[in-house]
Amino acid sequence: MKNQAYLHAIRLLTKRNYSKAKLIQKLKQKEYTPTEIEEAVSEVIAKRYLKEDEYIESRIKNFMRRGDSPARIQQKLSGEGCHAELETVLSIFKEYEFTSNDQLGQLIEKKLRSTPKDLVDFPKKQKILQFLASRGHSREAAQSALEQYLDT
The missing domain is CATH 1.10.10 (Arc Repressor Mutant, subunit A)
Structure with a gap:
C-alpha cells in the first residue's frame, strides 16, 4: 500500500500548487514521520507533480499584480521558503512588459x-x-x- 503521506500530498496538489517547503509544512501538520514526508515529497518531485518553478512564477505574477516591488517579491518568497533570484523576478516583469x-x-x-x-x-x-x-x-x-x- 502507498505511503499515506504520499496520498495526502497528492490530494493537496490536486487542489492547488505548493512549494516544497509549504508541502512539507502541510504534511508535518498531519503528523507524518520525517521519513514518510521525505519519501512522499521525493516521489511527487520525481513524478513532476510538484513543480516549484511554476509555483514561484505564479507567486511572482500574483505579487506583481498586487503592486509589490521586485525586491519585496523576492523577500516574500524567501519568507515562504522559496528561492528566487532577483533576476528571475525582473525577467518576469520584463516578460509581461510591466515596470x-x-x-x-x-x-x-x-x-x-x-x-x-x-x-x-x-x-x-x-x-x-x-x-x-x-x-x-x-x-x-x-x-x-x-x-x-x-x-x-
Whole structure:
C-alpha cells in the first residue's frame, strides 16, 4: 500500500500548487514521520507533480499584480521558503512588459480614485507614500510617481 503521506500530498496538489517547503509544512501538520514526508515529497518531485518553478512564477505574477516591488517579491518568497533570484523576478516583469513605474501609477490611481487631484493635501500624500513604501517601493520613486500623477 502507498505511503499515506504520499496520498495526502497528492490530494493537496490536486487542489492547488505548493512549494516544497509549504508541502512539507502541510504534511508535518498531519503528523507524518520525517521519513514518510521525505519519501512522499521525493516521489511527487520525481513524478513532476510538484513543480516549484511554476509555483514561484505564479507567486511572482500574483505579487506583481498586487503592486509589490521586485525586491519585496523576492523577500516574500524567501519568507515562504522559496528561492528566487532577483533576476528571475525582473525577467518576469520584463516578460509581461510591466515596470515598477507602472505599478506605482496603478497603486496611486487606485488610492486617489475618489479624490480630485486638487484636493490632495500633505497628510494624504504622506499616507500614499507610506502605502507605496509598504509595497517595497523606494521613497524617491514613489514621490516622483506621485508628483507626476498629480501634475497630469
